[in-house]
Amino acid sequence: MSQEPTEFEKRSRALLEESNGRLDGRIQSRLTRAHHAALDQSQKPARAPWWRWSVPAGAAAAAVLAVVIWVGHPPVVEAPLKSVDDFELLTDADAPDFVDDGEDVEFYEWAAGEMES
Amino acid sequence: MTAFVTLAGVYNTPVLTGERSREQDLMTSRALEQFLASVEKRAFKIAQLGLRNDDDALDAVQDAMMKLVQSYASRASEEWRPLFYRILTNRIRDLQRRRTVRGRVMAWLPIREGEDDEEFDPIAQAPSPEANPARRLEIDEAIGALEAALRDLPPRQQQAFLLRNFEGLDVSETAGAMGCSEGSVKTHYFRALESLRARLGEVI
Numbered sequence: 546m547s548q549e550p551t552e553f554e555k556r557s558r559a560l561l562e563e564s565n566g567r568l569d570g571r572i573q574s575r576l577t578r579a580h581h582a583a584l585d586q587s588q589k590p591a592r593a594p595w596w597r598w599s600v601p602a603g604a605a606a607a608a609v610l611a612v613v614i615w616v617g618h619p620p621v622v623e624a625p626l627k628s629v630d631d632f633e634l635l636t637d638a639d640a641p642d643f644v645d646d647g648e649d650v651e652f653y654e655w656a657a658g659e660m661e662s
Numbered sequence: 663m664t665a666f667v668t669l670a671g672v673y674n675t676p677v678l679t680g681e682r683s684r685e686q687d688l689m690t691s692r693a694l695e696q697f698l699a700s701v702e703k704r705a706f707k708i709a710q711l712g713l714r715n716d717d718d719a720l721d722a723v724q725d726a727m728m729k730l731v732q733s734y735a736s737r738a739s740e741e742w743r744p745l746f747y748r749i750l751t752n753r754i755r756d757l758q759r760r761r762t763v764r765g766r767v768m769a770w771l772p773i774r775e776g777e778d779d780e781e782f783d784p785i786a787q788a789p790s791p792e793a794n795p796a797r798r799l800e801i802d803e804a805i806g807a808l809e810a811a812l813r814d815l816p817p818r819q820q821q822a823f824l825l826r827n828f829e830g831l832d833v834s835e836t837a838g839a840m841g842c843s844e845g846s847v848k849t850h851y852f853r854a855l856e857s858l859r860a861r862l863g864e865v866i
Contacts, residue, residue: 550827553855553858553859553863553866554827554855556866557808557827557858557862557866558827558828560801560804560805560808560866561707561805561808561824561827561828562828563801563805564707564805564808564809565703565704565707568703568706572706572716572720573703575720576702576703576706576720576723577699577702579702579720579723579724579727580695580698580699580702580727582724582727582728583694583698583724583727583728583730583731584691584694584695584698584731586728586731586732587691587694587731587732587735588691
């Protein structure tokens, strides 16, 4: 304080000091525990800020999402035509209709067997 | 702090950076422990007068200690006292506001007398053998009257008086702790002093 304290200020301070000196053991013990708890906290390693781990976590989540999408919808790979003959066969207007003439399937199987033998 | 400065001077030999860092941490930790031990009782009294409840006061002091260690341990030790009291006065104000709101909401409930009564501790309550009974009674009455008058002060006047007169902060440090201008501190302190003198002039 810049000015000399008055008698009243000195007396009131002395009374507060006296009152403080009479703190019971329970309060004193809890205050000591409080300051030790505060100091213990300073000994623990500081936790990394949230943005430190959020970037790798986000990248990992994106990778998992990409895998899930890819597995759920595998890309359609069209089988290449074996030869120009196959292409011509399919586009030939006079070629037999294998799909619609289901009743002739046995004939074509027999004919294929004959040709192989 | 002088002891730590002296201790640092003893280690003239070159040390590894890690060792120096650990040594620095240890010194800071010891300085913090000394600081907290030096303020804990006064801080409790200030919180107790502001909150009128021992448990709330203890919580406020512990929160302030935690916050100081967590956020300001690396600051120069001369800054700790005003920072600590800044945190504490903010905490006390928060609790006072919360209590006001809770009081409004819970006003319709019947008051439960004796809810916060502490267990009787015969050792704590036992009279000290040092002072003679008449003198002790006189001091007890004066303390009771002073603390009652302090509790009845407006919060800012109470803080200004306790930080300046009891804790011994200067005007600038008190302004920092209270988050106001030095002029406001002087005004609050002067009004607190006038009010206390008018009420207690005969008693203390």
